[in-house]
Amino acid sequence: KNEVEQSPQNLTAQEGEFITINCSYSVGISALHWLQQHPGGGIVSLFMLSSGKKKHGRLIATINIQEKHSSLHITASHPRDSAVYICAVENYGQNFVFGPGTRLSVLP
């Protein structure tokens, strides 16, 4: 069993839909990161959180430490949100473990 799992693997949505991507992990962590990888390959950090909830524009990330689960929500999705979303956990400052990614396609 992988230490970090994501669901779904692939997701297709219509523009304007509310989207949820889930991440579950099995190890102790100091923080959880959500990353976005665009088709060109570059990876950017969206959120880093260790408790509760964070919001940035149309993106919301939540984490439940007891359940070892995090969700990334996108409200009013847009075709430019099409990308691979990667969940990564950080284990007490030493290293990062990455999920396999969720490929999102938002159709106009």
Add this chain to the structure above:
Amino acid sequence: DADVTQTPRNRITKTGKRIMLECSQTKGHDRMYWYRQDPGLGLRLIYYSFDVKDINKGEISDGYSVSRQAQAKFSLSLESAIPNQTALYFCATSDLSFTTGELFFGEGSRLTVL
């Protein structure tokens, strides 16, 4: 200019050739990483360095070596490339002055070994 720069961005080479991927950063971070990405798999750690005199193996270090020439530079070498090293390689940095650190990635180096 990008905070984390990788060169080359694309490289096609033949089995047995020596390849070096270079990474430089302007973030002033001590921690640098080399990751490999394969389709359907998460990023996997090859090597990491917490300062200029520190080199650590990751989960898939066999067949690779690294050099941390300065705080800003971290290069990855494939001494004798083989086809299963065909992948997308990422350099990343983080600032772990605090308990946790945000990761900053280069744009990736796509390597094809024929």
